[in-house]
Every structure is written in C-alpha cells, then in structure tokens.
Amino acid sequence: MPSRQLVAKELADIFKLIAHPDRIRLIEELRKQERDVNTLAELLDRTNARVSQHLALLRAHRIVEERRDGRRHLYHLTQPEIAQWIVAGLDFIEGRHASVPSSAIQTARQLWSQDLAEDAAS
Amino acid sequence: MPSRQLVAKELADIFKLIAHPDRIRLIEELRKQERDVNTLAELLDRTNARVSQHLALLRAHRIVEERRDGRRHLYHLTQPEIAQWIVAGLDFIEGRHASVPSSAIQTARQLWSQDLAEDAAS
DNA sequence: TATACATCTGCGAATATTTGCAGATATGAA
DNA sequence: TTCATATCTGCAAATATTCGCAGATGTATA
Numbered sequence: 001m002p003s004r005q006l007v008a009k010e011l012a013d014i015f016k017l018i019a020h021p022d023r024i025r026l027i028e029e030l031r032k033q034e035r036d037v038n039t040l041a042e043l044l045d046r047t048n049a050r051v052s053q054h055l056a057l058l059r060a061h062r063i064v065e066e067r068r069d070g071r072r073h074l075y076h077l078t079q080p081e082i083a084q085w086i087v088a089g090l091d092f093i094e095g096r097h098a099s100v101p102s103s104a105i106q107t108a109r110q111l112w113s114q115d116l117a118e119d120a121a122s
Numbered sequence: 123m124p125s126r127q128l129v130a131k132e133l134a135d136i137f138k139l140i141a142h143p144d145r146i147r148l149i150e151e152l153r154k155q156e157r158d159v160n161t162l163a164e165l166l167d168r169t170n171a172r173v174s175q176h177l178a179l180l181r182a183h184r185i186v187e188e189r190r191d192g193r194r195h196l197y198h199l200t201q202p203e204i205a206q207w208i209v210a211g212l213d214f215i216e217g218r219h220a221s222v223p224s225s226a227i228q229t230a231r232q233l234w235s236q237d238l239a240e241d242a243a244s
Numbered sequence: 245t246a247t248a249c250a251t252c253t254g255c256g257a258a259t260a261t262t263t264g265c266a267g268a269t270a271t272g273a274a
Numbered sequence: 275t276t277c278a279t280a281t282c283t284g285c286a287a288a289t290a291t292t293c294g295c296a297g298a299t300g301t302a303t304a
Contacts, residue, residue: 015146023134037252071301092204100128100132194280
C-alpha cells in the first residue's frame with residue numbers, strides 16, 4: 001500500500017476512535033485528573049458497562065492508561081495534549097450548525113482551555 | 123441536552139466526518155490548490171462516483187466549497203488550516219502501531235507540513 | 245469462605261456507514 | 275439536436291459500530 005494511503009488510514013483510525021460523544025466526554029473529564037470508572041459513569045450519566053467498553057477501546061489504542069487502586073481502576077490520558085488538539089476542532093464547526101448555539105461552543109472552548117491554562121499555570 | 127453533551131456531539135460529528143481514509147486523502151490533496159473531481163479520482167485511484175460522494179459529504183458540512191468552470195467542478199478547502207489540524211493528529215499515533223513504520227509517519231508529516239510552510243512563505 | 249463492590253467481556257439486535265453500480269443531470273462541442 | 279464529457283444521485287448489499295444485558299472476573303471485607 002502506498003505510504004500516503006497508509007498514513008491516511010492510520011489518521012482515519014484515530015479520528016474514528018475519537019468520533020463518539022461519550023469518548024469525547026471521557027477525554028474531557030480526564031484532561032485534568034485521573035478518575036475511576038464509577039465516577040466517570042456518573043459524570044457522563046451512562047452505565048458502568050458502557051463507560052468500561054469505551055475505555056477499553058481508548059485503552060487498546062493507548063489514548064488512556066489504567067492503574068489499579070484496590071478494586072478501582074483509575075484512568076488517565078497517555079498524552080494530555082490530545083484534549084487541546086480535540087477542542088481545536090471547534091474551529092471548524094462554529095457558525096455551521098444552527099442546532100448548536102455558538103454560545104455553547106464558546107462556553108465549551110472556555111471550559112476545556114481554561115482548565116488547561118490552569119494546569120499550565122500550576 | 124446539557125451543553126457539554128451537545129458540544130461533544132458536534133465534535134464527534136466533525137471527527138466522524140473526517141474519519142475516512144479517502145476523505146483525509148482528499149483534504150490532503152486540496153490543502154494547496156483546488157482540483158476537479160476527475161483529477162482527485164486519479165490521484166486517489168478511486169472511481170469518480172466514489173470521490174463525488176465523499177466530496178458531497180464534505181460539502182454538506184462546509185469542509186470544502188465548490189466552484190464551476192465549464193463542465194468541471196473545482197473544489198477547495200473552506201478553511202485550509204484544517205489540514206494542519208488533521209496532520210497534528212499524527213502526534214497521537216507515532217510509535218503505537220507496528221503496521222505503520224514511523225518513517226512513513228515522518229514522511230507524511232513532512233509532506234503535509236512542508237507544503238503548508240511553502241504556502242505560508244509565498 | 246461467603247458476600248458485596250467495581251469493572252470487564254461476550255453476544256445478539258439495532259443502527260449507521262461504505263461501496264459499487266446503474267441511471268440521472270448538466271455542460272460544451274459538433 | 276446529438277454526442278461525449280464531467281459529475282451527481284438513488285438504491286440495495288456488504289460491512290462496521292453501538293447498545294444493552296447477562297454473566298464472568300477480581301478484590302476487599304466480614
């Protein structure tokens with residue numbers, strides 16, 4: 001397979017991996033601190049099993065890593081910078097979809113990057 | 123729907139939209155200049171119909187725009203910066219997949235960003 | 245050991261995406 | 275108008291993803 005094709009496929013796989021609202025929310029919640037599955041499930045309002053499945057996928061692609069503390073499984077981002085990269089995607093949707101008020105997008109941009117700025121400052 | 127959920131969904135839609143090797147190749151080919159469907163089909167080694175379908179999707183989400191010149195349809199990126207953003211995703215796969223030699227990734231990074239640097243310089 | 249808690253995995257049903265193909269449409273040239 | 279070129283659209287089959295649920299595993303505590 002030609003190299004361009006190959007790299008395009010790998011990039012597509014990364015995009016596919018992230019292309020799910022729950023997984024994006026997970027990355028959002030993990031961008032600052034590690035969390036266990038239960039907490040994540042509550043934050044996202046999803047069943048534990050479902051969150052666990054998404055985490056397994058992210059884990060398989062080494063987007064997140066796991067560490068155990070007793071019976072709890074704590075997850076964190078392998079490369080926290082991925083959160084910044086993802087939120088940068090907002091640049092390509094703002095003002096495009098009436099369904100999402102651009103105020104919501106601005107708020108999101110703030111929430112994601114504000115917290116990242118805090119991290120950088122601390 | 124809570125705002126975080128809403129924005130996560132929009133982000134997921136963008137990622138889903140891009141998450142296809144052909145569409146990534148299309149964006150790659152369009153990052154410097156506009157092209158017609160036939161040329162793109164040859165570059166990607168795909169049927170015209172298939173390329174046209176992918177372009178229709180990108181067009182619907184305003185990733186690309188179309189202009190007519192006689193019987194040819196010329197496409198270009200609405201926001202060329204999207205190419206830089208996409209290639210930045212390579213940061214999160216390098217060294218992860220044995221299937222893609224990291225030389226291929228380095229080459230790709232060069233090809234995509236070299237050309238972008240040229241654009242910036244001109 | 246028995247029990248409860250936390251998480252994971254397997255699997256089938258529902259849903260979404262991709263693909264190729266056949267036929268439409270639109271433009272320009274003869 | 276007729277023909278060839280360029281592109282688009284509709285549709286059904288193939289493929290991939292998501293979802294919920296039921297049961298498995300692993301760990302701490304009584």
